[in-house]
Amino acid sequence: MSLLTNVMEHALDDGYADAARRRGRYGTSRMPGTLRGKLALGGGLLLAALVLTVGAVQVRASAPVAAKERQELIARVVTAQANADQVQQEIDRDRARQKQLQQQAKSNGTAAEDTARLQLLQLVSGAGAAYGPGIRVVMDDAVSAGTDGGSNPRTAAGFSDTGRVRDRDVQLVVNALWQSGAEGIAINGQRLTALSAIRAAGDAILVDNHPLALPYQLDAVGGAGLADGFRQNVDGGVYLDQLKADYAIRFSISSEDRVDLPAAARSGLQYATPSGRGGATP
Template sequence: MTTGPTSHRDETPPVTTPGRRPDESMTLLTSMMERPLDPGYAAAAAEREAAGLPPSTGTSTPTVLVAAVVIGLLLTLGAVALRTPSSSAIKAKANLVSQIETRRSAVEKQSTQLRAMQSEVDKLQALALGQDETSLQTRLAALTLASGAEPVRGPGIKVVLDNAPGSDGTSADGNPRTDAQKDDGTVFSKDLQVVVNGLWEAGAEAISVNGQRLTSTSAIRFAGEAILVNYRPLARPYTISVLGDPEDLQVEFAGNDGGAYARALKDNYGIRVSIDAADSLTLPAATSLTVREATVPKPKSGAPAATSTSTPTSSTSSTSSTSESSP
């Protein structure tokens, strides 16, 4: 059996090209890892070894270590000093707080004495007018009541405004609220002004804010972060006591701009607003009244001259607006 010649295909090994290093694209990093010493420093070290000198002075490492420890200590001491309040600052703050409380107590004491003396002056004035001057005495009593020169008592309502829960601070300036203050739940002096004017419009006969009687010369202002009434700083919550018919006051206030503004404060800013009727409220007399003019009544024929009578500063109607916008 004869078989034909078999052909053998020449099998030559495939030509392979040298493989690329995986880190070929990171030549700079590879060079830094394999040769961390700069070539110039390496040459200088080789020259030192060739000259028989040690490769390093041997003092750099301890020096760096000591310097690092010293710097760390300085930074630590500085941080502790900044975080710990100075004892002198604490003493100064405590001294200021003590002075504020002392002077506030003195102001309250003097205000009480002033009211007592004003009551004595009123009694002496009534005696000086005499029993025959009934018309003049009645007119003086009406002016005194309208000007807020004497305390008043009667039924009315209490309107309380307080910051929203979680809101810091006591107050801010009296400018209208802006978009940036949309979520600000702090009571502004402007808020008290609008609400008080709404209460006057509703028919209030007399109003006081945190015990400060409002007159025609009263102003609701701001000073820094404090709300001032009659130039006296107020503390929250702000309680507005109003004399008048409770039912009529609530109905009229709910229907005017002041009531709408109070509802907006509650709904839009979370400010706590409450309105409650009261059977009996006592409003103190104003302590900032001064006499600007006085007249001597003409005596009747055959009667001795009467003592001069004075007119308080704020002798206008008590239903006028009392709040003034801040300068």
């Protein structure tokens, strides 16, 4: 017990205590003794307190802004999800209505006629999938354009190069297919309708705002004379031959026993209403 008591009462070793006494520092305070030192210490403490205070104020001020931005993002996500759900519900209702109309057409006395008319409307409007004999046209950039390997035109430079297939080229070929008797056309699996647009955006060729990747494959359903008519069309086979001769643009034309076309993406309906002068405006 005496040893424990001695350790507790004399925590500092006697040797250290004697050395401190010889230096005159034993039992003295390390606080500055001069006025200048005390002012310096007080200024340092004040500066540290000021920095901590400013930091705390900034944290408190930015917290509501961050929380507000987070809530806005959450609200936008929820709204977008609700809109997507609503569109999906509309698609489901339209499909159910279409199926109901098809069943009604089959059950009445003119089922065959109505079904044929419905299929024709779906074919020409692109609302339904279609298949049949037809033609396949594949267009690709010249080898010198440096876009081989199925690269995406969005990431390939040099669209101004004459060896690149342009949106105008695709437009002319599509129009030539319609003129030659095509009843339905799809480009790289995207069905064309009366409202479809083929245009360029930077280095990309877009079909209804969807970028195309090389090569450009145009599938068309039509009668037996579609392939011959397209090859002889000025904006069809003749134009492609000219592109190959002038710019080394590659292409191929082949007749197909069966071509499958997907249904077009759902788009809003366009209505016509009578004008004040008795005409009709879109």
